[in-house]
Amino acid sequence: MTASEFKEYVKTNGVKKAAREVDVVTTGTFGAMCSSGAYINFGHADPPIKMQKIWLDGVPAQAGLAAVDGYIGATALDETNNMMHGGAHVIEDLVRGKAVRLRATGYGTDCYPRKEIDTYVSLRTVNQAVLMNVRNAYQNYAVATNSSAKTLYTYMGKLLPEFGNATFSSAGELSPLMNDPYYRTIGIGTRIFLGGTQGYVMWEGTQFNPGAPRTPNGVPKRPAGTLAVIGDLKQMNPEFLKGLTFTRYGSSLGIGIGVPIPILDEDMARCCAVTNNDILAAVFDYSQPTRSRPVLREVSYAELRSGDIDIKGKQVPTSPLSSMYKARQVSEVLKSWILKGEFTIQEPVQSFPKDRPLKTLDVRTEREAT
Amino acid sequence: MKTKVVLTFSPEASNQPITHNLIAKHHLLVNILRAEIDEVGGKMVLELSGKADDIRGGIDYLKANGVGVRPIKEGVRRDDEACTHCGMCVSICPTKALTMDLKTGKVSFNEDKCVACGVCIDACPPRAMEILI
Ligand code: SF4
Numbered sequence: 001m002t003a004s005e006f007k008e009y010v011k012t013n014g015v016k017k018a019a020r021e022v023d024v025v026t027t028g029t030f031g032a033m034c035s036s037g038a039y040i041n042f043g044h045a046d047p048p049i050k051m052q053k054i055w056l057d058g059v060p061a062q063a064g065l066a067a068v069d070g071y072i073g074a075t076a077l078d079e080t081n082n083m084m085h086g087g088a089h090v091i092e093d094l095v096r097g098k099a100v101r102l103r104a105t106g107y108g109t110d111c112y113p114r115k116e117i118d119t120y121v122s123l124r125t126v127n128q129a130v131l132m133n134v135r136n137a138y139q140n141y142a143v144a145t146n147s148s149a150k151t152l153y154t155y156m157g158k159l160l161p162e163f164g165n166a167t168f169s170s171a172g173e174l175s176p177l178m179n180d181p182y183y184r185t186i187g188i189g190t191r192i193f194l195g196g197t198q199g200y201v202m203w204e205g206t207q208f209n210p211g212a213p214r215t216p217n218g219v220p221k222r223p224a225g226t227l228a229v230i231g232d233l234k235q236m237n238p239e240f241l242k243g244l245t246f247t248r249y250g251s252s253l254g255i256g257i258g259v260p261i262p263i264l265d266e267d268m269a270r271c272c273a274v275t276n277n278d279i280l281a282a283v284f285d286y287s288q289p290t291r292s293r294p295v296l297r298e299v300s301y302a303e304l305r306s307g308d309i310d311i312k313g314k315q316v317p318t319s320p321l322s323s324m325y326k327a328r329q330v331s332e333v334l335k336s337w338i339l340k341g342e343f344t345i346q347e348p349v350q351s352f353p354k355d356r357p358l359k360t361l362d363v364r365t366e367r368e369a370t
Numbered sequence: 371m372k373t374k375v376v377l378t379f380s381p382e383a384s385n386q387p388i389t390h391n392l393i394a395k396h397h398l399l400v401n402i403l404r405a406e407i408d409e410v411g412g413k414m415v416l417e418l419s420g421k422a423d424d425i426r427g428g429i430d431y432l433k434a435n436g437v438g439v440r441p442i443k444e445g446v447r448r449d450d451e452a453c454t455h456c457g458m459c460v461s462i463c464p465t466k467a468l469t470m471d472l473k474t475g476k477v478s479f480n481e482d483k484c485v486a487c488g489v490c491i492d493a494c495p496p497r498a499m500e501i502l503i
């Protein structure tokens with residue numbers, strides 16, 4: 001069953017029956033996930049080159065991994081900061097089967113004498129092309145609004161002045177980690193839906209923060225768990241992988257992720273029965289340019305989804321940034337794969353840590369950092 | 371009858387009270403959808419409503435005064451293939467031309483309500499909204 005179907009089922013039949021009758025619930029999310037990228041092995045040229053600098057369609061990719069491996073990050077921009085075509089757009093072009101221009105330079109060694117190359121590559125010509133994202137599928141996130149007199153352009157979208165609108169970015173009750181708040185079934189090695197194909201959870205995501213404040217039913221009220229995920233870019237589908245542009249912020253990758261959650265027991269069924277009424281997020285004023293912005297209020301996803309919320313007595317229209325429509329599609333496709341036997345549930349080979357303090361970056365001396 | 375037109379001006383033409391004349395002399399209702407005017411002239415998107423004859427008269431008047439007139443069927447278009455139904459646009463569209471079906475999560479675009487203000491263009495992450503001027 002998809003997560004939406006399961007919630008309906010529990011409403012009419014109760015948790016006990018749901019735990020007995022349902023094996024697996026499929027979750028889904030589709031949103032901008034900035035901490036994404038792909039590593040690619042281009043193959044060796046003749047004469048060979050040890051690439052020191054790499055550009056794909058003008059967007060710099062990370063070298064420094066032996067000779068012909070590169071990593072292109074979703075938010076990488078060219079030297080003109082062209083946000084309409086960042087790393088995420090290059091990745092989408094590759095998935096669409098397009099050829100992209102590869103330029104690389106090296107310093108030349110006895111074993112890699114070549115100093116530059118200018119050519120075209122596509123997913124067909126390269127060896128590995130693997131999407132490897134270090135922080136995706138945030139378990140809850142913030143709500144952004146803007147009290148100032150001017151429009152703000154942020155990674156949370158366009159925020160109109162004087163609380164003109166508010167944006168939020170979690171798929172709420174459909175979101176994978178919202179349905180498994182204590183990471184009982186999701187861990188290292190969990191098989192997932194990633195960008196239209198099968199991928200895996202490879203680690204806890206960066207900034208994983210299981211200690212975030214939670215409601216009595218265990219759902220975090222602030223950004224908490226995250227996933228690091230991996231999958232074969234060559235198998236992905238542009239329907240579920242899209243280059244995005246956030247004006248004056250940069251590029252980002254829109255990606256669909258779905259995680260199947262086995263209903264192990266009644267407790268798990270209770271977790272998956274969570275609805276938007278039970279999930280809260282904090283509203284922050286993004287016109288405050290500091291790390292710790294004050295919380296304006298807490299609001300439920302049911303209110304956020306209704307189209308407007310009350311902030312300081314004003315009815316403020318809301319926008320989700322993650323696509324409910326595509327999140328549903330992800331959960332439905334994953335369900336159909338499972339029903340057809342094309343996708344089998346993989347128990348994690350290792351669970352995530354239960355405590356992991358979230359650290360900040362401060363300007364320190366060498367001694368303070370030691 | 372209603373029609374949308376794109377006007378292009380030279381600096382001389384932009385010194386004339388053209389919208390006033392359209393209203394006063396040609397009995398038209400004029401809705402300014404978009405205006406970009408500077409020292410080298412400019413562009414304006416107007417919605418003209420009135421009798422067909424008056425609209426024709428107004429357009430002739432504009433042409434006679436050195437204003438380029440090009441009719442448009444629609445000012446803003448959505449590339450339905452590119453839209454991910456993320457919903458970013460729904461909270462910023464001032465006329466609610468972009469709305470989300472709360473059941474399906476689908477965002478639909480109602481061209482009749484759109485006034486081509488352009489607010490959604492740079493807000494749409496996959497750049498699905500296009501303004502045609
Ligand atoms: S902002 Fe763009 S992609 Fe998102 S719903 Fe609106 S038109 Fe579609």
Ligand code: SF4
Pocket residue numbers: 446462463464465466467468483484485486487488489490491499
């Ligand atoms: S151009 Fe303006 S009125 Fe038209 S859809 Fe976009 S925001 Fe709405």
